[in-house]
Amino acid sequence: MHIVDKVEQEAQRNRNQHSFNYVHMSQEQQEAITASRTPRTTEVRHLYSDGSLMNAGTAECSMSFGVVGEQQQAIRAKTTGFASSTKAELMGLIAAILAVVPDQDVIVHLDNKAVVTQYQTLVAYRDRATVKEKLRSNNYLEWGVAHRICNERTGTTAVEWVRGHNDDYWNERADVEAKAAQRDPGTAWTVDTTAQEEVRYTAQLQGVTMECDPRQVLKMQTTRRWHQSWRAQRRTKNNVPDYDNVDWPGTLAIVHDNKAVNTFFSSQNDTR
Numbered sequence: 001m002h003i004v005d006k007v008e009q010e011a012q013r014n015r016n017q018h019s020f021n022y023v024h025m026s027q028e029q030q031e032a033i034t035a036s037r038t039p040r041t042t043e044v045r046h047l048y049s050d051g052s053l054m055n056a057g058t059a060e061c062s063m064s065f066g067v068v069g070e071q072q073q074a075i076r077a078k079t080t081g082f083a084s085s086t087k088a089e090l091m092g093l094i095a096a097i098l099a100v101v102p103d104q105d106v107i108v109h110l111d112n113k114a115v116v117t118q119y120q121t122l123v124a125y126r127d128r129a130t131v132k133e134k135l136r137s138n139n140y141l142e143w144g145v146a147h148r149i150c151n152e153r154t155g156t157t158a159v160e161w162v163r164g165h166n167d168d169y170w171n172e173r174a175d176v177e178a179k180a181a182q183r184d185p186g187t188a189w190t191v192d193t194t195a196q197e198e199v200r201y202t203a204q205l206q207g208v209t210m211e212c213d214p215r216q217v218l219k220m221q222t223t224r225r226w227h228q229s230w231r232a233q234r235r236t237k238n239n240v241p242d243y244d245n246v247d248w249p250g251t252l253a254i255v256h257d258n259k260a261v262n263t264f265f266s267s268q269n270d271t272r
Contacts, residue, residue, distance in 0.1 A: 022195035026187035050174035051088025065092030066177025076181035078188040111164030138212040145191040
């Protein structure tokens with residue numbers, strides 16, 4: 001299939017999904033978001049969001065998020081894609097911003113410092129970010145959508161860090177909602193990949209859109225393949241005690257410093 005046809009096919013798939021402000025969600029979820037915008041005041045809205053990653057590294061791995069606050073109807077949902085706690089937190093941030101009318105100031109409180117820092121670089125001061133920072137950062141599609149949503153708001157948007165599990169009532173509530181969303185059967189939230197102002201094409205791996213730097217993913221895949229080849233050697237099986245119970249991913253990451261093995265056979269150069 002020609003690349004242009006693939007792009008059009010992806011665009012058609014996105015058009016067939018229900019979207020609200022560049023985020024795919026169900027009609028019921030959009031109505032909940034709209035209802036949460038009803039209580040309006042002239043004061044700054046303070047919302048708390050949190051993400052949850054469960055069963056990481058297994059087939060049952062899932063991500064979800066929750067948003068709470070004073071006079072705020074709780075919002076919670078799952079999300080899909082490359083699993084990470086940062087991705088779950090980021091989708092919670094997007095949900096919190098969508099929960100406030102565009103002309104009202106909002107401060108979103110998170111307990112994930114990485115997301116708060118990336119927000120400053122990839123949203124608040126995106127015009128100063130380099131192309132590498134914008135297009136090769138993890139979850140670059142979600143950050144692009146977050147920037148577009150914030151850029152179209154007339155109210156101010158700020159993100160502040162709050163210490164997690166420190167007896168902060170609203171932070172704990174957000175954590176409860178995020179974990180409760182794991183049991184909800186509702187539609188998982190995803191961003192509209194066609195609603196990008198800076199990204200024209202996206203790479204896929206086994207039918208899943210790569211949400212991080214493709215070069216990093218390919219390096220990781222190469223490393224894993226070489227590790228599998230090294231493990232399969234007869235001399236490795238014969239000389240490693242308790243071979244079947246070794247934590248191979250962790251061990252090989254340490255031995256090879258997270259770098260791909262250079263040759264099929266291990267050598268001193270490979271383990272330096």
